[in-house]
Amino acid sequence: MQKKRWATSVAIILILTLVIGGPGWYQSAFADVSSNPGSVDDPLVTKGYVDSTVSKLVQEELEKLGPSSSGSTKLxxxxxxxxxxxxxxxxxxxxxxxxxxxxxxxxxxxxxxxxxxxxxxxxxxxxxxxxxxxxxxxxxxxxxxxxxxxxxxxxxxxxxxx
Missing domain, CATH: 2.60.120 (Jelly Rolls)
Structure with missing residues (x-):
């Protein structure tokens, strides 16, 4: 009888946890493996990715400015x-x-x-x-x-x- 009562209590606690906590605990406990690294869904990226992306953006901005009117930076x-x-x-x-x-x-x-x-x-x-x-x-x-x-x-x- 005590085993039955104990099993029922555990079952009720689990059901209440699922109902009150909702599916959020499951989503936060397990990562979504289908997202792309560096995307909005998975914002963690490597230093190499950041360096590469920033370098491309800087180069694009320099190209927008065009050649320098004050002279060349090369010898x-x-x-x-x-x-x-x-x-x-x-x-x-x-x-x-x-x-x-x-x-x-x-x-x-x-x-x-x-x-x-x-x-x-x-x-x-x-x-x-x-x-x-x-x-x-x-x-x-x-x-x-x-x-x-x-x-x-x-x-x-x-x-x-x-």
Whole structure:
């Protein structure tokens, strides 16, 4: 009799649990294996997935902006003929690869030699393979008039030959 009473009590408790708790306990206890990873139904994703998705979105936004009007972010090889000046815009960078170059400036201020940490005044020689920065104004380089050939330089940023 006691076994029957105990079995009935357990059955009633189970029925009440199902009726009161509803099917929610079942759904939360067992994951839905039919959902796609990364979807609304299964939001847990790997770091690789997030990195890949963010990278694609950033690339799409950069493509919408189009090419930069302030110049290239890549180093560009430029040949500067003898008697011609290479003028870089504010923040432009120059590296002399071949030839002997001298600094050019439309005023008394010069260029910044980032390699040696020096200021190069207009008309002074610039060392080859040194990173040269134009801080501001119309400044650049020209081939030393004592040589017979022009220059080959690497330029980062907007520039013009004058």
């Amino acid at each position: 560009e090889t430029v040949t500067v003929p003898l008697g011609t000046k290479l003028i870089v815009e504010d923040g432009g960078e120059i590296i002399i690869r071949t030839g002997k170059a001298i600094a050019y400036s439309s005023d008394a201020n010069g260029l910044s030699d980032m390699t040696d940490g020096l200021d190069i005044k207009p008309g002074k020689a610039i060392g080859n393979n040194h990173l040269i920065l134009n801080p501001r104004g119309e400044r650049g380089v020209e081939a030393d008039p004592k040589q017979t050939k022009g220059l080959i330089v690497l330029v980062r940023g907007a520039y013009k030959l004058k």
